Amino acid sequence: MTVFDQGIDMPKCLICESEYEPFVDFGDMPIANAFATKEEIENEYTFPMKVGFCESCHMVQLVEQPDREKMFHENYAFFSSTSNYMKEHFKRFADSVSELQDLGENSFVVEVGSNDGIMLQNFVAGGVPCLGVEPSENVAKIAMDKGIEVVSEFFDRPLAEKISKTHQKADAILSANVMCHIPYMHSIYDGVKTLLKDDGVFIFEDPYLGEIIKKTSFDQIYDEHVFLFSALSVSYLANLHGLELIDVEPQITHGGSMRYTIAHKGVKTASKNVATLIEQEIELGLDNKQSYLGFTESVNKIRDDLIELLTKLKNDGKKVVAYGATSKSTTVTNYFGITPDLVECIYDTTPIKQNKLSPGAHIPVLPYDQFRESNPDYVLLFAWNHATEIMKKERDYMGSDRHWITYIPKVKVN
Numbered sequence: 001m002t003v004f005d006q007g008i009d010m011p012k013c014l015i016c017e018s019e020y021e022p023f024v025d026f027g028d029m030p031i032a033n034a035f036a037t038k039e040e041i042e043n044e045y046t047f048p049m050k051v052g053f054c055e056s057c058h059m060v061q062l063v064e065q066p067d068r069e070k071m072f073h074e075n076y077a078f079f080s081s082t083s084n085y086m087k088e089h090f091k092r093f094a095d096s097v098s099e100l101q102d103l104g105e106n107s108f109v110v111e112v113g114s115n116d117g118i119m120l121q122n123f124v125a126g127g128v129p130c131l132g133v134e135p136s137e138n139v140a141k142i143a144m145d146k147g148i149e150v151v152s153e154f155f156d157r158p159l160a161e162k163i164s165k166t167h168q169k170a171d172a173i174l175s176a177n178v179m180c181h182i183p184y185m186h187s188i189y190d191g192v193k194t195l196l197k198d199d200g201v202f203i204f205e206d207p208y209l210g211e212i213i214k215k216t217s218f219d220q221i222y223d224e225h226v227f228l229f230s231a232l233s234v235s236y237l238a239n240l241h242g243l244e245l246i247d248v249e250p251q252i253t254h255g256g257s258m259r260y261t262i263a264h265k266g267v268k269t270a271s272k273n274v275a276t277l278i279e280q281e282i283e284l285g286l287d288n289k290q291s292y293l294g295f296t297e298s299v300n301k302i303r304d305d306l307i308e309l310l311t312k313l314k315n316d317g318k319k320v321v322a323y324g325a326t327s328k329s330t331t332v333t334n335y336f337g338i339t340p341d342l343v344e345c346i347y348d349t350t351p352i353k354q355n356k357l358s359p360g361a362h363i364p365v366l367p368y369d370q371f372r373e374s375n376p377d378y379v380l381l382f383a384w385n386h387a388t389e390i391m392k393k394e395r396d397y398m399g400s401d402r403h404w405i406t407y408i409p410k411v412k413v414n
Contacts, residue, residue, distance in 0.1 A: 011052060011063045014183055014226070015237055018056035022063050023292040024218075024299065025050045026335045030359035031066060032222040032327035037356055044360070049331075051221055051228075053292050058232040060209055060292075065183050066223045085389050087118060089253055090176065094122035097172050097203060103128045107171045110163065110195065112155040112188075112204075113178030117143030124148055131167060133159065156184060160191030169197045175204035177254065181224045189241040193264070202243070202262040209233075210284055211256025213291060215409040216298040218335075219328035220255065229258065230286050231277040238262050247271040255385035255408065303336045305411040310342040313378055320405075321376040322346040323390065324383025325353045325365045332382065332407070333361035340364065343380055347371040372397050378413070380405045 010019035029049035036044065050063040103109065109123050114132025116139045123130040124147055132150040134140040140152045153159055163170075173192055182188055192202045207220045209230040220228070227233075235245040246268050247261035258277075285291030313320050322329070325348035332338065340363050348354060349368040356365050366374075379398070381387060384406050391404065391414075398404065404414040 013054040013057060013059060014061055015059045015185060015233070015240075016054065016057040018054055020052045020054040020056075021289065022050040022052040023289065024296045026221070026331065029223065029334055030330060032224060032330040032359060034359045035325065035353045035356040035365060036359070041357055041362060046360070047223065049221070049223070053289050055287075055289060057236045058230060058287050059237075060228040060230075060233070062221075062223075062226050065226065083386065083389075085386065086253070089251075090119040091122050093174075093176065093205075093259075094119055094126075097174060097201075098123070098126060098128065101171045101201060103171060105129070108168050110170045110173045112173065112175040113181070114143055114148070114150060115139050117146045117148045117150075119174065119176060120148045121146050129167075131163065155182075155191060156187040157191040157194060160195040164195050169200065170195050171197055171200050173200070173202045177206055177257075179204045180206040180227045180229060183226045185227070185237060186241070189237060189243060192262070193241055193243060196264065198264060199267060200263070201246075201268075203259060204262075205251055205253070205257050205259040207254050208250070208256050208258035209286060210258075210281055213284065213286065213295055215256065216295060216302060217255050217408050218295075218299040218302070219326075219331045219408070222327055222331045224327065229260070230281050231258070231260070231274060232281050232286060234260050234262075235274070235278065239265070244268075244270065245274055248273050248277050253385070302407050302411060306405075306407050307336055307338070307342075309405065309411060309413070310338065310380075314342055318377040319375070320344060320378045320380060321371075321374060322363070322380040322382050323371070324348060324381065324386070325350065325358060326382045328385075329382035330359045330361075333358060333363065338363070344376075345374075346382065347374070376402060378403050378405055380407075384408050 013020050026049040028046040030044055030046050047066040048064055052063050053060050105127050107128050109128055109130040111120050112133050114120055114134045120130045120132050132143055132148055133155045134150050134152060135154045137152050140150045143150050206229050209228040212220050212228060231248055238245050242265050243262050244265040245260060246263050249259040251257040251259055320343050322343050325346045339361050343363055345364045345366050346358060347368045348365055353365050354367045358365055381404050406412050
């Protein structure tokens with residue numbers, strides 16, 4: 001549903017406090033990782049998920065913030081290390097930072113949202129002192145079991161001040177797929193400025209707004225993703241805090257991400273990559289609300305096409321299951337209205353999600369070990385951002401008799 005020009009009360013931007021308009025309304029949405037038992041779903045929490053674009057600072061953001069304690073807690077169900085590809089990705093990330101900052105035994109690295117230690121373990125192995133900041137205690141414990149020091153709190157300016165006193169200032173502050181989760185950006189950036197050494201860098205990567213618009217990867221929008229960043233919006237935000245965006249580097253992770261490098265203003269020379277990307281973003285229309293209206297229309301076309309396909313397969317007596325109980329799948333199943341009568345179950349490798357029901361749609365989540373014996377006709381791939389890795393793994397099993405269904409950038413049967 002498009003909500004521009006409907007005379008609604010205008011929300012205020014979390015970055016610049018300008019009034020802005022929502023451009024899509026996904027309706028009431030549960031917490032994306034709130035996989036639950038039959039007993040637990042009786043009190044299922046939802047929030048109105050609308051997304052808007054601020055023309056003043058170019059930030060795309062959730063209009064309303066769900067209760068953070070319901071998102072990040074001791075039973076948080078996302079573990080980075082379940083993907084071998086991501087292990088390799090974070091090793092390359094860590095190696096590039098070590099080279100950029102010439103890190104050694106007297107250096108100090110802080111990761112905001114360190115999860116199960118998938119990135120920091122590389123610094124530990126290299127003898128570089130580091131500290132993780134991870135509010136979800138269950139995943140923080142896994143990192144600590146690897147010998148990584150972790151503070152199980154939310155990162156903000158007061159915590160940054162504390163770390164600078166108990167440890168030292170940081171040569172590098174890193175974050176991956178976390179900054180977009182945090183609504184209080186000003187305290188984050190104040191904390192970064194406080195904690196960074198004079199020649200330090202703040203490097204983070206998140207799903208990239210430009211790719212989301214180009215691919216119509218709407219399922220990158222869910223409760224945890226408060227912001228969808230672009231070079232335009234990140235540059236604006238950094239400048240507010242005496243910081244400067246000095247480099248950008250596209251990543252293929254999560255269906256298209258961007259790595260942003262930020263430093264104290266005027267200390268390091270900015271790469272030409274920044275100006276080039278901002279120019280490309282303006283050409284794409286990321287500074288223009290009309291582009292977002294077109295995005296909403298494309299989302300609804302995908303919805304209509306996928307429901308039509310799944311309904312036909314059901315009527316034809318075909319067995320359809322899904323692969324990957326991802327956070328993204330919650331947006332798809334709930335906005336599209338996909339329930340167990342259309343998709344029988346979801347197979348997933350994450351133990352904490354298994355033998356539970358998916359948020360909102362209540363599709364059973366079963367252990368991946370049962371996938372091949374289930375003998376489906378069609379498999380809806382929710383983990384589409386890992387399609388290459390997954391399809392290679394399942395090639396022999398799928399053969400020519402079974403088919404993948406993907407929906408980004410459009411509905412396709414493989």
